[in-house]
Amino acid sequence: MSKKILLEHAHIEGIETFDTYRKNGGYEALEKAIKTMSPEAVVEEAKKSGVRGRGGAGFPMGMKWGFLAKPEGVPRYLVCNADESEPGTFKDHYLMKTIPHLLIEGMIISSFALGANKSFIYVRGELMYVINILQQAIAEAKANGFLGKNILGSGYDLELVVHPGGGAYICGEETALLESLEGKRGNPRNKPPFPAVKGLYQCPTVVNNVESIANMVWIINNGGDAYAAVGVGRSTGTKLISASGHIKNPGVYEIELGLSVEEFMNSDEYCGGIRDGHHLKALVAGGSSVPIIPANLVYKTANGEDRLMSYESLSDGGFATGTMLGSGGFIVFDETACIVRNTWNFSRFYHHESCGQCSPCREGTGWMEKVLHRIEHGHGNMRDIDLLVDVAKKIEGNTICPLGDAAAWPVASAIRHFRDEFEWHVKYPKEATRPGAVYMGEAELV
Amino acid sequence: METKPDLLKITFDGIEVEVEAGTTIMQAARRIAEADASQGHLVPPAMCYYKPLEGSGGKCRACLVKVAQGSAKDTRPMPKLVPSCITMVQDGMVVENVTNPAVLEERKAIVEFLLLNHPLDCPICDQAGECHLQDFAYEHGSSNQRYEEERRTFEKHDIGPYIQLHMTRCILCYRCVYTADQITEKRVHGVLGRGDAAEISTYIEKSIDNDFSGNVIDVCPVGALTDKTYRFKNRVWFSKPVDAHRDCDKCSSHVTLWYRGEEVIRVTARKNEWGEVEEWICNTCRFEKKKTSDWIIEGPTKVLRSSVVSANKYRADTVKKPDFALRLANSQYKPIDDSRPFITDEETVRQLSIENNRKANERSAFENTEN
Structure with missing residues (x-):
C-alpha cells in the first residue's frame, strides 16, 4: 500500500457528510491554520511542500502564491479550477463527489493564506450533481461556523461561491475561466498581465486546480517538509491518476509520484495490466493533449532508464521520445486500437473546443481534423502526412493560450511514432476502412 | 521645470529607436517608419490590432516577432514569438522582424490560415483594393494553396438597411465588436459560436x-462588413477620394468622399497611413449625405497607405510604403479613364454588357487565330 494523502478516507461510508468527515479528522487543519498560524506561514508551508499545480502545467503552487500582487485596498480572489474537461481525465470529478469537504477545507485554508474574502469554485457545467454536492457541503460548513463571517472567532470572513460553467473545454484555461466567471465570453486573455496581477475583475487572483488545493489540508496537518519527503525529486507528494483504456481495472488511483510506470500498469493494486490476450501498443500518459508514446518507450526511457510516474521522468527525452504527466489522464491502448482513428478523434475534440479567437488555432485545428478524417476514411494521400506535421508545427507556440499546443502535440507525436500506420491507411484504403481493421505492422508491441 | 520622461532604447531589425515607456513594439516600428519612409516595409502587419480601440490586438498573430533579447537587464531571448501589437518594449530590447526567417515563415503560415476559409471572392467584393487581407497575402503569403477541403459557410443574417454582413469573408479580428462596445451607445452585435x-x-x-x-x-x-448603399456600385480604384466636412451636430464630420465622375458614391471616415480611422463619423454623414452640395470640399485625400486606390493617381515616390501590390499596379495596370459616367439605368447596363461580351469574344477569336 503506498501513501494516501487525498483519498485516505475515501473508502469510509458517508464521508461526503460533514459529521463523518469531522469525525475522521476533518477541519482540524483549518483550525490549526486559522488559530495558530499567520497567512504568511501557510504560504511558507505551501512553498516548502513543493506541491506542483495538478491541472497539467505543473507550476509550483507556492511560487504561484508568492507572485500574487498585494496592493492596498484591492480585493484578492482565489478561484478553484474544477472545469476538468480533458478527455481521459476524471480525477477532480471523483475527488469532489467523494470527499467534497476536503476541497472546501482546502479552499478555506488557501483563501486564508492569500487573504481572499471571496473565493470561487468554477465547476464544469456538465457536473450538475457535483455542484449540488459541493453546495450541500458549503451549507454544512457554514452551519458549523467554518465558513461565513468571523470564522472560528478569528475575525476572518470568507464567502465561497460555486459557479457552474457552460460546458466549454476552453474555460479550463485560467484566463478564459476568469472571463467566463465575469459573465463574458470565455476567450483566453493575452498575457501579460498575468492573473496574479490582474485577474478576476482586474484584481489579483490565484487560480488553482482542485487537487492542488485539496493537498493543502494534509500539508497543514503534517507540515510542508513531510509532504516534500513524499515523492521523488521535484515531483513531491502524491497524484491522482485517472486510468482508462484497455486495462483490467480502470479508475482513479492515488499514487506516490516516482512509482514506476510498469508497476502502475501491471500491479493488481492499480491498473491490473493490459486485458488478457492483448499487448500494449501506445500510452497517453497525461490526458489527451500530451504526446502519445509507443510501447517501447512506456516502461523505459530512450536512455534505458526505468520510466517513473513523475513530472521529470515522463518528460525525459523531450517531445522526441518523452511525454508529459499533464493532468494525469492515463489512457492505455492495446494493439486493437487504431492510432489514426484515435488521433482524428482527439483532433475533432480540439476543433470543436477551439474558442476561435486567434487564427492559427481556429483555422488549424479544423484543417487537421479534416485531413485526418480523410486519411482515416481512405481518401488520404502521402503528402497529407507531411502537411499535418507542418500545420501542427505552425500552430504550436503561436497561439494565445495552450489549446493550440494541446491540439498540435497529439497529432505531431502520433505521426512521429506511428508514421507507418498513417502510411498504411493511405496505401491500402480498402483494408484500412474495413470495419474493425487494425494495423498489425512494424510498430513494436511489448 | 518639466522633467523629460525616461526614454527606452530598443533595436528593431538593427535600427535603434528611442521610445517612451508603455509603447508597444508595433508602435515603435511605426515610429521608425514615420521618421524614415523608406523603412515602411519593416512595420509588422496588423490584421486585428486597431490603435483607437482599447483591448484590440493579439488575436490574428500576423504581427508576431522574435525578441532576441528581452531587455538590457535580462538578456535572455523570449522563448516564443510574441505579438508585437501588445508587447511592451523594455530598455535594451532587441527585436527581430523581417531579419528572422522564422518570423517570415510564421507570417506565411498565418496568411495560409486566414485564407483557409476565406472565399477569395475578391472579384465581386466591394472591399477589394482596400482590403488589408489582400495586402497581407500579397506581401507575406505564398502563391500556392494546400487546402483541399470544403470551406465553411454560414447562414445569411440581415443586420439592417445600412450594413451588409458577409460572414464567410470574416477573419474574426473582433474590431467591430470593440467598436460596437466602445463607440456606440449600446452593443447589439457580438460573436456567437466557437472555433x-x-x-x-x-x-x-x-x-x-x-x-x-x-x-x-x-x-x-x-x-x-460593407456599406449597403455602395454595394456593387463601383471598384474602389475607379473612384477619387476627396476630403470634405459639413456642419454636423453628431460628429466631427471630417470625412472622405469617394467620387465616381461627378457623383459621390461613398462616404467614409478619414484614415491614417495604417488604415486606422482618425475620427469616427455618424451614420447621417456616412449614408445619407451623398450630394456634393451637402459638403464643403477641402481637397484631394492624400492616400498614404499603399493600395490600388493610389495606382495611376499618385506617384510611387509619394507613397510611404512601396510594396508588391503597388509595384504591380504601377507596372501592369493601364491608365484608367475615370471620367466615364456612372450608369445606373438597367437597360443601358444590359446593352453595355452585351457590347462588352461581343468585344471580348472578338478579342479571343483574334488571339486564337494568332496562335
Whole structure:
C-alpha cells in the first residue's frame, strides 16, 4: 500500500457528510491554520511542500502564491479550477463527489493564506450533481461556523461561491475561466498581465486546480517538509491518476509520484495490466493533449532508464521520445486500437473546443481534423502526412493560450511514432476502412 | 521645470529607436517608419490590432516577432514569438522582424490560415483594393494553396438597411465588436459560436441600429462588413477620394468622399497611413449625405497607405510604403479613364454588357487565330 494523502478516507461510508468527515479528522487543519498560524506561514508551508499545480502545467503552487500582487485596498480572489474537461481525465470529478469537504477545507485554508474574502469554485457545467454536492457541503460548513463571517472567532470572513460553467473545454484555461466567471465570453486573455496581477475583475487572483488545493489540508496537518519527503525529486507528494483504456481495472488511483510506470500498469493494486490476450501498443500518459508514446518507450526511457510516474521522468527525452504527466489522464491502448482513428478523434475534440479567437488555432485545428478524417476514411494521400506535421508545427507556440499546443502535440507525436500506420491507411484504403481493421505492422508491441 | 520622461532604447531589425515607456513594439516600428519612409516595409502587419480601440490586438498573430533579447537587464531571448501589437518594449530590447526567417515563415503560415476559409471572392467584393487581407497575402503569403477541403459557410443574417454582413469573408479580428462596445451607445452585435464556426452576428436577427454603427464598416479589415448603399456600385480604384466636412451636430464630420465622375458614391471616415480611422463619423454623414452640395470640399485625400486606390493617381515616390501590390499596379495596370459616367439605368447596363461580351469574344477569336 503506498501513501494516501487525498483519498485516505475515501473508502469510509458517508464521508461526503460533514459529521463523518469531522469525525475522521476533518477541519482540524483549518483550525490549526486559522488559530495558530499567520497567512504568511501557510504560504511558507505551501512553498516548502513543493506541491506542483495538478491541472497539467505543473507550476509550483507556492511560487504561484508568492507572485500574487498585494496592493492596498484591492480585493484578492482565489478561484478553484474544477472545469476538468480533458478527455481521459476524471480525477477532480471523483475527488469532489467523494470527499467534497476536503476541497472546501482546502479552499478555506488557501483563501486564508492569500487573504481572499471571496473565493470561487468554477465547476464544469456538465457536473450538475457535483455542484449540488459541493453546495450541500458549503451549507454544512457554514452551519458549523467554518465558513461565513468571523470564522472560528478569528475575525476572518470568507464567502465561497460555486459557479457552474457552460460546458466549454476552453474555460479550463485560467484566463478564459476568469472571463467566463465575469459573465463574458470565455476567450483566453493575452498575457501579460498575468492573473496574479490582474485577474478576476482586474484584481489579483490565484487560480488553482482542485487537487492542488485539496493537498493543502494534509500539508497543514503534517507540515510542508513531510509532504516534500513524499515523492521523488521535484515531483513531491502524491497524484491522482485517472486510468482508462484497455486495462483490467480502470479508475482513479492515488499514487506516490516516482512509482514506476510498469508497476502502475501491471500491479493488481492499480491498473491490473493490459486485458488478457492483448499487448500494449501506445500510452497517453497525461490526458489527451500530451504526446502519445509507443510501447517501447512506456516502461523505459530512450536512455534505458526505468520510466517513473513523475513530472521529470515522463518528460525525459523531450517531445522526441518523452511525454508529459499533464493532468494525469492515463489512457492505455492495446494493439486493437487504431492510432489514426484515435488521433482524428482527439483532433475533432480540439476543433470543436477551439474558442476561435486567434487564427492559427481556429483555422488549424479544423484543417487537421479534416485531413485526418480523410486519411482515416481512405481518401488520404502521402503528402497529407507531411502537411499535418507542418500545420501542427505552425500552430504550436503561436497561439494565445495552450489549446493550440494541446491540439498540435497529439497529432505531431502520433505521426512521429506511428508514421507507418498513417502510411498504411493511405496505401491500402480498402483494408484500412474495413470495419474493425487494425494495423498489425512494424510498430513494436511489448 | 518639466522633467523629460525616461526614454527606452530598443533595436528593431538593427535600427535603434528611442521610445517612451508603455509603447508597444508595433508602435515603435511605426515610429521608425514615420521618421524614415523608406523603412515602411519593416512595420509588422496588423490584421486585428486597431490603435483607437482599447483591448484590440493579439488575436490574428500576423504581427508576431522574435525578441532576441528581452531587455538590457535580462538578456535572455523570449522563448516564443510574441505579438508585437501588445508587447511592451523594455530598455535594451532587441527585436527581430523581417531579419528572422522564422518570423517570415510564421507570417506565411498565418496568411495560409486566414485564407483557409476565406472565399477569395475578391472579384465581386466591394472591399477589394482596400482590403488589408489582400495586402497581407500579397506581401507575406505564398502563391500556392494546400487546402483541399470544403470551406465553411454560414447562414445569411440581415443586420439592417445600412450594413451588409458577409460572414464567410470574416477573419474574426473582433474590431467591430470593440467598436460596437466602445463607440456606440449600446452593443447589439457580438460573436456567437466557437472555433471556426464562430460568427459575428446580432442575436435573433436584430438589426444594428444606432447613430455610429456605420463605423464598423471602416474598421473591418476585409469585406465582411460593407456599406449597403455602395454595394456593387463601383471598384474602389475607379473612384477619387476627396476630403470634405459639413456642419454636423453628431460628429466631427471630417470625412472622405469617394467620387465616381461627378457623383459621390461613398462616404467614409478619414484614415491614417495604417488604415486606422482618425475620427469616427455618424451614420447621417456616412449614408445619407451623398450630394456634393451637402459638403464643403477641402481637397484631394492624400492616400498614404499603399493600395490600388493610389495606382495611376499618385506617384510611387509619394507613397510611404512601396510594396508588391503597388509595384504591380504601377507596372501592369493601364491608365484608367475615370471620367466615364456612372450608369445606373438597367437597360443601358444590359446593352453595355452585351457590347462588352461581343468585344471580348472578338478579342479571343483574334488571339486564337494568332496562335
